Amino acid sequence: MQIKINVNGEDKTVEVKPHEYILDTLRNLGYYSVRRGCDTTSCGLCTILVDGKPILSCGTFAAKCDGHKIITVEGTGEEGKRLAQCIVEEGVDQCGYCSPGFILTVLAMKNELRSPTDDEIKHYLTNNLCRCTGYEGQLRAIRRFLEEV
Amino acid sequence: MKEVTRSIPKVDGLGLILGKPVYTDDLAPKNTLIVKILRSPHAFARIKSINTDIAKKVPGVECILTHEDAPKNRYTRAGQAYPETSPQDTYILDEYVRYVGDDVAIIAATSEESAEKAKKLIKVEYEVLEPILDIEKSEGNSTIIHPEDDSVCLVDSVGYDPSKNVVCKHIFDYGDVDKVLSESDLVLERTYHTQSSHQGFMETYRSATHLDEHGRLVVLSSTQVPFHVRRSLAKAFDMPIGQIRVIKPRVGGGYGGKQSANTEYYPALVTLKTGKPAKIIFTRQENFEAGLPRLPMRLDIKVGANNDGRITAIDLKAIGGSGAHGEHANSVLFATVMKVINLYNKVDAARYRGTGVYTNTVPTGAFRGFGATQGVFALENTINEIAEKLNIDPTVIHDMNMIKQGECAIRFDCNGVKNTGPYEIMQSCGLEQCVKRGKELIGWDEKFPGKQVAPNKFRGVGMAIARQGSGVPYQDMGSATLKLNEDGTFMLLIGATDIGQGSDTILSQICAEAVGIKTEDITVLSSDTDLTPFDSGAYASSTTYVTGNAVKKTGEKMRKMIIEEAARILNVPVRSINFDKGKITIDGISKNMTLGELGKTLLYAQKELIASDSYVCYKSPPPYIAAFAEVEVNTDTGKVFVENFVGVVDIGTPINPTLAKIQAEGGILHGIGMALHEEVRMNDKGKMETNSFMTYKVPTRKDFGNIIVEFDDSYEPSGPYGAKSVGEVTLNTSAPAIREAIYNAVGVRINSLPMTPEKVLMALKNKDRV
Ligand code: FES
Ligand code: FES
Numbered sequence: 001m002q003i004k005i006n007v008n009g010e011d012k013t014v015e016v017k018p019h020e021y022i023l024d025t026l027r028n029l030g031y032y033s034v035r036r037g038c039d040t041t042s043c044g045l046c047t048i049l050v051d052g053k054p055i056l057s058c059g060t061f062a063a064k065c066d067g068h069k070i071i072t073v074e075g076t077g078e079e080g081k082r083l084a085q086c087i088v089e090e091g092v093d094q095c096g097y098c099s100p101g102f103i104l105t106v107l108a109m110k111n112e113l114r115s116p117t118d119d120e121i122k123h124y125l126t127n128n129l130c131r132c133t134g135y136e137g138q139l140r141a142i143r144r145f146l147e148e149v
Numbered sequence: 150m151k152e153v154t155r156s157i158p159k160v161d162g163l164g165l166i167l168g169k170p171v172y173t174d175d176l177a178p179k180n181t182l183i184v185k186i187l188r189s190p191h192a193f194a195r196i197k198s199i200n201t202d203i204a205k206k207v208p209g210v211e212c213i214l215t216h217e218d219a220p221k222n223r224y225t226r227a228g229q230a231y232p233e234t235s236p237q238d239t240y241i242l243d244e245y246v247r248y249v250g251d252d253v254a255i256i257a258a259t260s261e262e263s264a265e266k267a268k269k270l271i272k273v274e275y276e277v278l279e280p281i282l283d284i285e286k287s288e289g290n291s292t293i294i295h296p297e298d299d300s301v302c303l304v305d306s307v308g309y310d311p312s313k314n315v316v317c318k319h320i321f322d323y324g325d326v327d328k329v330l331s332e333s334d335l336v337l338e339r340t341y342h343t344q345s346s347h348q349g350f351m352e353t354y355r356s357a358t359h360l361d362e363h364g365r366l367v368v369l370s371s372t373q374v375p376f377h378v379r380r381s382l383a384k385a386f387d388m389p390i391g392q393i394r395v396i397k398p399r400v401g402g403g404y405g406g407k408q409s410a411n412t413e414y415y416p417a418l419v420t421l422k423t424g425k426p427a428k429i430i431f432t433r434q435e436n437f438e439a440g441l442p443r444l445p446m447r448l449d450i451k452v453g454a455n456n457d458g459r460i461t462a463i464d465l466k467a468i469g470g471s472g473a474h475g476e477h478a479n480s481v482l483f484a485t486v487m488k489v490i491n492l493y494n495k496v497d498a499a500r501y502r503g504t505g506v507y508t509n510t511v512p513t514g515a516f517r518g519f520g521a522t523q524g525v526f527a528l529e530n531t532i533n534e535i536a537e538k539l540n541i542d543p544t545v546i547h548d549m550n551m552i553k554q555g556e557c558a559i560r561f562d563c564n565g566v567k568n569t570g571p572y573e574i575m576q577s578c579g580l581e582q583c584v585k586r587g588k589e590l591i592g593w594d595e596k597f598p599g600k601q602v603a604p605n606k607f608r609g610v611g612m613a614i615a616r617q618g619s620g621v622p623y624q625d626m627g628s629a630t631l632k633l634n635e636d637g638t639f640m641l642l643i644g645a646t647d648i649g650q651g652s653d654t655i656l657s658q659i660c661a662e663a664v665g666i667k668t669e670d671i672t673v674l675s676s677d678t679d680l681t682p683f684d685s686g687a688y689a690s691s692t693t694y695v696t697g698n699a700v701k702k703t704g705e706k707m708r709k710m711i712i713e714e715a716a717r718i719l720n721v722p723v724r725s726i727n728f729d730k731g732k733i734t735i736d737g738i739s740k741n742m743t744l745g746e747l748g749k750t751l752l753y754a755q756k757e758l759i760a761s762d763s764y765v766c767y768k769s770p771p772p773y774i775a776a777f778a779e780v781e782v783n784t785d786t787g788k789v790f791v792e793n794f795v796g797v798v799d800i801g802t803p804i805n806p807t808l809a810k811i812q813a814e815g816g817i818l819h820g821i822g823m824a825l826h827e828e829v830r831m832n833d834k835g836k837m838e839t840n841s842f843m844t845y846k847v848p849t850r851k852d853f854g855n856i857i858v859e860f861d862d863s864y865e866p867s868g869p870y871g872a873k874s875v876g877e878v879t880l881n882t883s884a885p886a887i888r889e890a891i892y893n894a895v896g897v898r899i900n901s902l903p904m905t906p907e908k909v910l911m912a913l914k915n916k917d918r919v
Contacts, residue, residue, distance in 0.1 A: 030170075031168070032168060032169075032170040032172075032174075032175040033167070033168025035351075037351045037352070037353075037842075038433040038841065038842045039433045039841060040433070040841045040842055040843045042842040042843055043842055045351060072168065073168045074168045081163075081167070084162075084163055085163070087162075087166055088159060088162035088163055088166070089158055089807075090811075091156070091158070091159070091651070091805075091807035091808045091810065091811045092811055093158075093159055093162040093166045094402075094650065094651070094811060094812075094815065095350070095351065095352070095399070095400060095401045095402040095403075095649030096162075096166045096399065096401075096649065097172070097352045097402060097649075099165070099166030099167075100167075100168050103166065103167075122850045122851050125850060126849045126850060126851050127849075128850075129351065129842070129847060130351070131350055131351055131402050131404070131815075131819075131847060132351075132402055132811075132815050133811050133814065133815050134813075134814030134818035134856055135818070135850040136855070136856050137811045138850075139850075
């Protein structure tokens with residue numbers, strides 16, 4: 001079947017299979033920042049924004065995204081870059097594998113929560129696993145980012 | 150020092166996290182064949198027959214390979230130095246399957262759907278055999294897991310005996326343990342069980358293969374050990390090493406798990422058979438079921454002490470479960486003694502007996518902390534109990550007995566052979582300061598031992614110390630090649646493997662420091678066996694120390710060459726040349742030259758400047774940690790929550806403090822996970838019950854309170870600019886410190902990991918009954 005999606009501001013018409021997940025559609029289109037880390041929707045690596053809301057692309061059918069706006073980390077623009085800069089400065093870009101999903105979730109959180117406490121931040125991001133960093137540095141990076149914007 | 154001890158961001162940071170295509174799957178050629186594996190449902194069986202006729206008819210299927218099609222050369226997937234001490238006990242595909250999840254057939258198809266469909270249509274007839282699932286029942290069992298006669302170990306001293314299911318045997322002695330124990334005021338005897346835990350890296354095992362224009366095999370792999378992978382593939386396929394090229398793209402985490410080649414053989418076999426590119430990507434489930442988690446261990450320990458608090462003797466026995474293959478068991482069990490007992494070097498006697506055994510469970514391998522993690526759990530638990538029995542504050546008994554700066558490590562006799570090797574002197578050891586500082590940070594004097602904070606909530610504090618090494622002495626080697634470009638910048642070629650820890654950055658900093666230039670002027674190319682010089686790889690906490698020294702030597706050579714060439718071109722004596730920050734100046738003369746000018750002059754008409762050097766370590770200076778845990782235990786549920794965890798770490802002088810800190814925080818959290826919830830668990834048929842992130846609980850950010858890390862400012866004279874290693878040591882103390890904190894909160898001690906709410910609750914019940 002054919003769907004129309006807008007990825008990072010670009011309109012695309014793509015042929016997808018009915019059982020295809022949007023994760024695979026995006027990877028096939030060359031958006032390599034979208035990654036699979038599990039088979040059970042429990043790691044958050046594959047997070048993308050659909051109409052501004054974070055969703056797990058490994059558990060969302062491509063067909064469901066028909067007519068919707070998708071943002072991957074490649075499309076986060078200056079804001080994404082600024083957050084990435086904070087991450088790099090805190091040294092929490094270890095293997096970097098979890099970073100795109102993490103960045104997108106933080107950006108969504110910034111729009112949803114007003115001056116969140118540490119606990120609220122942790123709660124919002126619980127589903128975003130990172131095995132490298134121990135999370136503390138990520139929290140420092142988020143704090144730095146939120147203070148700057 | 151300008152470039153080292155500076156927290157510069159990672160050289161590849163931004164690209165990495167903003168989604169640049171840099172990982173194996175991003176770089177794999179498009180339109181490769183997709184490789185899938187049919188896996189065994191039985192823990193132990195012999196394959197009687199495999200029928201692939203129907204499966205082969207599925208459209209898109211290119212080939213289906215079984216043990217009849219695969220080469221019969223035994224190899225090991227473990228990626229350590231040569232000669233490899235793990236038994237060569239693996240075929241790419243074997244007639245026997247030895248664990249649930251073992252490989253039975255390789256399917257290659259043009260699409261994932263075709264491969265999966267074909268997989269279901271393969272018919273296998275098994276002769277099911279009686280498995281051994283328990284490490285304590287393996288040695289000498291009538292079931293023999295490796296009955297074949299062509300499995301060998303390249304090293305005799307390991308004690309490999311497959312007829313008894315024994316992968317390795319260790320015998321280490323120092324003094325007369327029985328005598329010292331019998332004369333000690335107190336002897337504590339304990340048994341502990343540590344579980345198998347999984348590295349849980351986010352990027353699952355994967356690799357892609359193709360043939361280059363010369364027909365050579367090119368392997369792209371998410372690995373920590375590209376050079377060992379090349380050697381292992383050459384062995385498995387009986388190919389010349391020169392016919393294989395291994396490239397390591399960015400790696401999505403390894404923590405030891407990718408120190409073994411786990412996937413490379415499958416697509417390689419497909420590519421060699423079909424001539425076509427192929428790739429395999431393990432699903433998360435496969436990653437667990439056919440991964441290489443930590444060796445589970447049973448540890449029996451006796452520790453002697455006198456009433457004044459002096460530890461007199463340590464007697465440690467370990468059985469380590471190697472699973473269906475012998476990968477790493479020997480070196481893991483070696484670490485269990487060498488990186489553990491030496492924490493207490495003032496004992497009069499010590500003994501270690503270690504045995505690695507086969508079982509019909511997933512093969513185990515390297516995991517951050519290696520065997521030290523398990524051994525430290527046994528030793529530190531027991532020391533903490535001794536402190537209590539003698540009514541001495543644990544921080545005091547540790548301070549009295551632990552190894553200190555300038556002291557010697559124990560010299561064990563091995564297998565009855567007297568050790569006459571050099572004494573290992575601790576030139577840097579900040580443990581004393583680490584304990585002191587950790588005590589302050591956790592607020593030990595106010596909080597020890599613990600207090601009630603609510604009717605059902607109790608808090609307690611506990612501590613532990615640990616050490617690790619920095620590279621494997623007389624074995625691990627790193628090399629570097631440095632080239633001057635015509636604009637005054639440099640290319641640094643290193644075989645070292647950046648797996649996220651930031652070694653590309655750290656090694657650039659060391660290089661820049663040695664040459665006398667800025668880190669930004671260096672471009673790194675790492676881990677491509679065709680292009681970069683040899684390196685043992687990213688394991689044994691070796692990169693900063695071993696490759697760092699190689700890079701330093703190389704940088705110094707380059708510096709010398711630059712000065713000599715400048716002197717020649719400017720026609721002045723060498724000793725009058727100064728070179729700093731990329732500028733060449735001459736004493737007393739206004740003439741000068743930039744590095745770019747020198748580069749241009751040399752390159753276009755004279756010669757290329759290339760410096761290259763290697764370093765093999767002859768010692769392995771240990772990093773140390775003193776850790777303090779503060780936990781809250783809920784006596785209604787048994788749940789333990791780590792409120793605060795303080796780790797004060799001696800890693801020598803950190804080359805890049807920020808990167809080191811993140812590594813330390815990550816290591817501590819791995820340890821907390823292992824202490825409280827992570828476990829690789831099988832059912833009674835050998836089927837893994839914890840094969841997803843739903844059931845295998847890596848910590849989330851809500852599963853702990855705070856992790857606080859500080860570094861002691863020690864300096865290791867043999868390290869590059871004073872550095873030791875940081876990778877592993879931080880994991881080791883979490884479990885014993887938390888165990889003791891639980892005891893100080895609620896009065897129960899848990900002797901098997903993980904310390905789940907069920908176990909805590911059960912212990913509380915039993916305690917009430919007494
Ligand atoms: S891949 Fe793990 S949640 Fe989507
Ligand atoms: S940085 Fe490696 S998993 Fe998060």
